[in-house]
Amino acid sequence: MNNAAFKAYAGLPRPQEKKSTSMSSSTNTGLLSRGMNKKPEKKQIPEPRQRVANYVAELRQARMDLKNG
């Protein structure tokens, strides 16, 4: 099959899993605690292919939910 859409769909990377931002209750978040993050994490913007893969995964999930009732 020599179809650009087929190739683009088949060549998508795996969608990134969303990281849970909630910290566990056992970790200490005080100013003098060891586990405190010194710098806030920079929000990384994923590559366009990865963004597309994430959109497709969401849409596919919604479609499958409709399909399976």
Place this chain on the structure above:
Amino acid sequence: MADLPQVSLDRPTPGQSLTTEVGNRPWENPPQYTTVEEALQYYIPRLLNPDLQEDLFNVLETGIPVTLIADTLVQGGMMEGKHTVDVGILALPVLMETIGYLAEEQNVDYDMGTELKTDDTPSSSAIALAVKRVREQQEAIGEAPPMPEPTPMMEEEEAMPVEEESMESNMSTPPEGGLMSRRM
């Protein structure tokens, strides 16, 4: 007679793209939408348009795969200078899923076109080739000289292979000694 492959003459003449001023064509200008998100913001409201949806679902029910529809949609956008080729290719999977979702929502039968189909029905060229070979075989059988009646010489020749077979059976058994061993 088998169908010969037709040469498509409905193509641009070589060099035709150079006959206009640079920048006259929409795709020779900077694209209107430069990111995937912008391109999707252009396409998805069009897909959600009820007037267009009716035509879309009719096309899907005829069996045309979603891949082909999305491809055509994006090619149109590229020719209109809405976005570049790479943005169009990136937008394709999202458009396919959107079309699939809309079809699923309306209970329309659709084919995503993402599965490789193994069609068991032979092509017309394969059928023509098979027919040609069968005809050649039939002609060869029809023109072949009749088989001669067995003569006493032939009967002797038929008896010969028995000896050959016995020799072959002797050859097949490996020699017991080595290469330098003395003959018994």
